[in-house]
Amino acid sequence: MVTPLYSWARVPYIFAGLKLYDLLAGSHGIGHSRLMGRSSALERFPMLHAEGLKAGVLYYDGQFNDARMAVSLALTATQHGAVLANHVGVTELIKSGGRISGVSVKDSITGVGWPIHARVVVNATGPFADATRKLDDPDVRPMLKASEGIHVVLDGRFAPPDTGLLIPRTEDGRVLFVLPWEGHALVGTTDEPAEVSEHPRPPKEDVSYLLRHVRRYFDLQVTESDIKAVWSGLRPLVFDPGASDTARLTRDHVIEESRSGLLTIAGGKWTTYRKMAEDTVDYAVRRYHLGPARSCWTDRIPLVGGGAYESGSGPKLAERHGWDSDVAQYVSRTYGDRADDVAQIAAQGDGGRLAQGHPFLKAEVIHAVRYEFAERAMDVLARRTPLALLDTEACRRAAPGAVDLMAAEKGWDDSRCAEEMQMVEERLEVGI
Numbered sequence: 001m002v003t004p005l006y007s008w009a010r011v012p013y014i015f016a017g018l019k020l021y022d023l024l025a026g027s028h029g030i031g032h033s034r035l036m037g038r039s040s041a042l043e044r045f046p047m048l049h050a051e052g053l054k055a056g057v058l059y060y061d062g063q064f065n066d067a068r069m070a071v072s073l074a075l076t077a078t079q080h081g082a083v084l085a086n087h088v089g090v091t092e093l094i095k096s097g098g099r100i101s102g103v104s105v106k107d108s109i110t111g112v113g114w115p116i117h118a119r120v121v122v123n124a125t126g127p128f129a130d131a132t133r134k135l136d137d138p139d140v141r142p143m144l145k146a147s148e149g150i151h152v153v154l155d156g157r158f159a160p161p162d163t164g165l166l167i168p169r170t171e172d173g174r175v176l177f178v179l180p181w182e183g184h185a186l187v188g189t190t191d192e193p194a195e196v197s198e199h200p201r202p203p204k205e206d207v208s209y210l211l212r213h214v215r216r217y218f219d220l221q222v223t224e225s226d227i228k229a230v231w232s233g234l235r236p237l238v239f240d241p242g243a244s245d246t247a248r249l250t251r252d253h254v255i256e257e258s259r260s261g262l263l264t265i266a267g268g269k270w271t272t273y274r275k276m277a278e279d280t281v282d283y284a285v286r287r288y289h290l291g292p293a294r295s296c297w298t299d300r301i302p303l304v305g306g307g308a309y310e311s312g313s314g315p316k317l318a319e320r321h322g323w324d325s326d327v328a329q330y331v332s333r334t335y336g337d338r339a340d341d342v343a344q345i346a347a348q349g350d351g352g353r354l355a356q357g358h359p360f361l362k363a364e365v366i367h368a369v370r371y372e373f374a375e376r377a378m379d380v381l382a383r384r385t386p387l388a389l390l391d392t393e394a395c396r397r398a399a400p401g402a403v404d405l406m407a408a409e410k411g412w413d414d415s416r417c418a419e420e421m422q423m424v425e426e427r428l429e430v431g432i
């Protein structure tokens with residue numbers, strides 16, 4: 001990551017912050033941050049506005065694909081005995097003698113409902129945690145506030161393939177990033193209070209805000225027509241129960257137990273997801289004597305795809321399966337040691353690209369249905385591959401092909417295919 005410096009005044013402040021970052025990363029750090037001259041900064045990030053640039057600070061960070069990580073976690077859980085139900089929502093809590101003893105659920109695709117009995121019910125519904133708590137007690141005080149963050153995706157020429165840009169100060173005193181992501185440039189993010197909704201629509205003024213800042217730091221022209229996709233997410237921020245000022249929000253997590261026994265885990269971040277899960281499960285095991293107390297060992301379980309993964313195996317895959325290098329790199333990074341499973345399906349006739357100009361394969365649609373619990377076209381287009389998040393138009397064009405492949409796997413009739421196409425259109429139009 002390059003932070004451009006147009007004045008020497010902020011150098012000590014920014015540099016001290018990044019050195020602290022290095023210190024916290026310790027031996028796990030990817031590399032040490034350092035000051036770099038003007039020409040090195042421009043070499044690293046050639047799109048930067050050159051006039052008045054004094055120097056840059058270079059630091060290192062990691063990135064991931066959050067949807068793939070969630071899928072990988074869920075699949076790993078099944079290997080250890082978990083039973084998953086996709087597109088199934090809790091509609092009611094079942095109580096006996098004032099204590100929660102299970103949930104009523106409904107399959108949102110078939111409309112079929114059924115009860116699930118359980119000794120403990122954990123509410124881990126992110127921004128929807130308060131809605132779930134209200135099923136337990138309609139008068140319960142909220143513990144969350146949602147904060148909306150939008151991202152704008154530009155094509156790959158707006159960021160070098162391995163370097164991002166940190167815009168150190170926005171007009172409202174925040175930082176912004178322009179990051180290389182899946183062959184594109186990801187610009188984000190905003191941080192605004194928002195209502196909780198399942199598919200938030202990115203506000204137009206937030207899109208303008210992001211582009212305005214990019215323009216200030218770029219010598220390259222950036223216009224609305226360069227936008228490939230825009231989407232929005234909700235951060236579940238919890239009130240700090242220890243704070244005297246109840247308006248204080250925290251990015252840490254909180255575990256709450258209601259009088260009837262609903263355990264809510266709320267807040268947190270992706271960075272702390274495993275610790276959140278460990279704290280919640282440990283609490284439930286101790287409190288409800290669910291089994292012998294053992295120390296948590298999820299920090300030692302390789303996630304699905306990670307067990308025998310060799311980083312840099314893209315060229316080998318390209319040679320083995322005759323793939324273009326962008327496809328091989330993407331499949332290797334995305335599926336890890338399961339890349340050959342995708343290749344096997346591709347070899348049976350579905351090896352073509354799902355969308356022109358993107359490395360995603362038709363074979364992934366079938367793989368997602370067979371091995372990754374994909375139930376809807378949008379599961380494949382936005383959460384197993386990131387196509388909808390990267391390129392709205394390409395997604396629109398790819399949707400009929402993806403629906404046909406899913407229909408053949410799942411035996412969908414014409415009306416189901418039409419329903420899926422309509423849903424794709426709605427999501428791309430309103431908000432993913």
Ligand SMILES: Cc1cc2nc3c(=O)[nH]c(=O)nc-3n(C[C@H](O)[C@H](O)[C@H](O)COP(=O)(O)OP(=O)(O)OC[C@H]3O[C@@H](n4cnc5c(N)ncnc54)[C@H](O)[C@@H]3O)c2cc1C
Binds near residue numbers: 127132235271
């Ligand atoms: C713009 C943005 C940038 C971010 N950047 C970072 C970052 O850089 N680093 C970081 O660590 N974190 C980051 N985060 C935070 C991180 O993404 C969130 O903390 C995380 O996604 C929350 O996960 P969750 O599982 O709690 O909630 P979610 O991912 O929202 O999952 C909740 C799930 O519950 C389901 N659900 C809701 N109601 C019901 C019901 N009644 N029955 C069944 N299921 C239900 C929903 O369908 C959903 O799948 C960012 C967030 C945003 C929005």
